[in-house]
Amino acid sequence: MTRSPYVGLHVVAEGRRATAADIVASVQREISSGGFPGGSRLPPVRALEKQYGLSKNTAQAAYDELVARGLVEAREREGVFVVAPPRLAAPTPISRPPLPGIVTPPLKADAVPKGMIPLSTVFIDPELLPTERIAECARSVLREKMPSQYDAQGYPPLRAAIAKRLQTRGVDVEPDEIIITTGSQQSLDIVARSLAVRRIAVESPVYAYAKLLFESLGSEIVGLHLDPFAGIDLAEWDRALSSKPSLAYLIPSFQNPTGYSYTSAELRGVLELCSKHQVAILEDDWGSDMLSDGEYRPMLRMLGGKNVLYVNSFTKKLLPSLRVGFVAAAPSLVPTLVAMKRLSTLGNAWLTEAVVAEFLERGYYDTHLASLQRALDARYSACLVALDELMPDGVRWTRSGGGPTLWLDLPRTLDLRALEAHLERRGIHVTNASAAFHGAPHLHGYRIAYAYLTEQDMRRALTILADAIRTVR
Ligand SMILES: Cc1ncc(COP(=O)(O)O)c(C=O)c1O
Numbered sequence: 441m442t443r444s445p446y447v448g449l450h451v452v453a454e455g456r457r458a459t460a461a462d463i464v465a466s467v468q469r470e471i472s473s474g475g476f477p478g479g480s481r482l483p484p485v486r487a488l489e490k491q492y493g494l495s496k497n498t499a500q501a502a503y504d505e506l507v508a509r510g511l512v513e514a515r516e517r518e519g520v521f522v523v524a525p526p527r528l529a530a531p532t533p534i535s536r537p538p539l540p541g542i543v544t545p546p547l548k549a550d551a552v553p554k555g556m557i558p559l560s561t562v563f564i565d566p567e568l569l570p571t572e573r574i575a576e577c578a579r580s581v582l583r584e585k586m587p588s589q590y591d592a593q594g595y596p597p598l599r600a601a602i603a604k605r606l607q608t609r610g611v612d613v614e615p616d617e618i619i620i621t622t623g624s625q626q627s628l629d630i631v632a633r634s635l636a637v638r639r640i641a642v643e644s645p646v647y648a649y650a651k652l653l654f655e656s657l658g659s660e661i662v663g664l665h666l667d668p669f670a671g672i673d674l675a676e677w678d679r680a681l682s683s684k685p686s687l688a689y690l691i692p693s694f695q696n697p698t699g700y701s702y703t704s705a706e707l708r709g710v711l712e713l714c715s716k717h718q719v720a721i722l723e724d725d726w727g728s729d730m731l732s733d734g735e736y737r738p739m740l741r742m743l744g745g746k747n748v749l750y751v752n753s754f755t756k757k758l759l760p761s762l763r764v765g766f767v768a769a770a771p772s773l774v775p776t777l778v779a780m781k782r783l784s785t786l787g788n789a790w791l792t793e794a795v796v797a798e799f800l801e802r803g804y805y806d807t808h809l810a811s812l813q814r815a816l817d818a819r820y821s822a823c824l825v826a827l828d829e830l831m832p833d834g835v836r837w838t839r840s841g842g843g844p845t846l847w848l849d850l851p852r853t854l855d856l857r858a859l860e861a862h863l864e865r866r867g868i869h870v871t872n873a874s875a876a877f878h879g880a881p882h883l884h885g886y887r888i889a890y891a892y893l894t895e896q897d898m899r900r901a902l903t904i905l906a907d908a909i910r911t912v913r
Pocket of ligand 1: 754
């Protein structure tokens with residue numbers, strides 16, 4: 441039988457050898473001060489003998505006395521235990537804090553019940569992810585000597601590999617300007633907390649967890665109206681930015697949730713507007729790695745230089761469970777960002793960072809992206825064919841040109857909640873996007889995820905969706 445651990449007893453004996461009375465008084469003091477809660481096991485007699493140089497009889501006599509006073513009980517072969525004293529007043533309960541923003545969707549969005557087809561997920565089909573090669577890198581890393589310390593800014597070889605990769609794509613960046621984070625979400629968090637922005641501009645609709653994060657930190661949101669069917673109305677953005685937000689959070693490639701990508705004229709226009717209104721830019725570049733083979737689109741970070749804060753991540757494209765992302769910042773911002781990261785996590789786990797570094801150093805990432813892009817292109821084309829064939833009149837969709845998702849827009853008269861309930865019963869999960877909008881939604885539909893679903897599942901889900909639209913309408 442394993443015995444419960446015993447509490448440490450400090451016997452106060454004022455310089456002389458402890459007596460039985462000293463032990464009794466010390467235990468009594470601990471019990472009445474709450475130091476020994478009911479159920480605590482007292483040190484075994486031989487432990488007291490050894491610690492205080494007492495005779496066995498002295499310690500035993502003290503315990504007998506404590507038993508006689510009803511303060512402790514001796515349990516056969518288990519030890520001596522403190523008897524639970526009358527209950528103390530319970531501490532004040534912590535009142536349940538409010539959850540930030542709208543909680544049901546999107547906080548539950550990724551938890552799709554088993555057997556359901558997740559038609560709006562932003563994840564990529566695990567079958568398309570290089571799990572074998574990641575495992576190979578992990579095995580190789582584990583053969584190295586594990587460092588006992590960590591670098592709060594992130595594992596240096598990974599920072600070097602990321603900088604090298606960005607440099608080959610024309611970005612002027614150094615390893616010291618990169619901070620590794622737990623996915624882009626932590627990048628957004630440390631940036632928002634470091635800059636403590638009072639007012640932040642975001643596309644509307646936008647990646648909902650970013651908006652909810654900024655709101656939870658007390659920032660006021662300025663919505664930048666985004667209509668993926670019409671493109672960006674720069675005059676309207678000009679008016680919105682004249683309210684002087686200090687930061688604009690922008691997703692220029694395969695924007696989440698619309699799948700929209702800024703045109704090069706829009707990229708330049710947005711940079712000009714931000715410069716005119718003195719708004720700093722936080723670019724979330726989750727999409728540019730998913731551009732079709734050979735396609736090139738400059739990022740804001742390339743056009744605008746080091747003043748553009750740049751966030752990207754390996755989570756969606758490499759393996760979600762690795763949770764590795766990063767932020768690239770101007771040298772003057774790096775110490776504050778690292779300090780903020782340190783305050784929340786001290787540093788991240790070396791092992792995953794080393795695995796990603798190995799994966800990059802071996803050149804596996806670019807090989808993987810090339811095959812991923814081919815697969816996503818094929819799924820995108822199949823999705824367009826299915827939509828053309830299946831969707832009733834009045835339904836329209838964006839043509840993202842690749843990447844993971846597009847936006848399907850439905851007639852305004854259609855009750856989305858009724859449609860969602862209907863789909864749920866038929867095994868299809870769609871994410872209600874209302875939390876992604878700032879103010880009343882101007883789009884009426886869903887993100888469609890062709891990156892996650894096989895062509896068969898995609899067609900099945902879209903057939904059911906088209907059916908459901910006709911029924912609910
Ligand atoms: C646009 C965008 N940015 C950032 C994130 C955060 O991703 P992660 O923390 O997994 O890198 C997501 C997640 O879906 C996203 O869609």
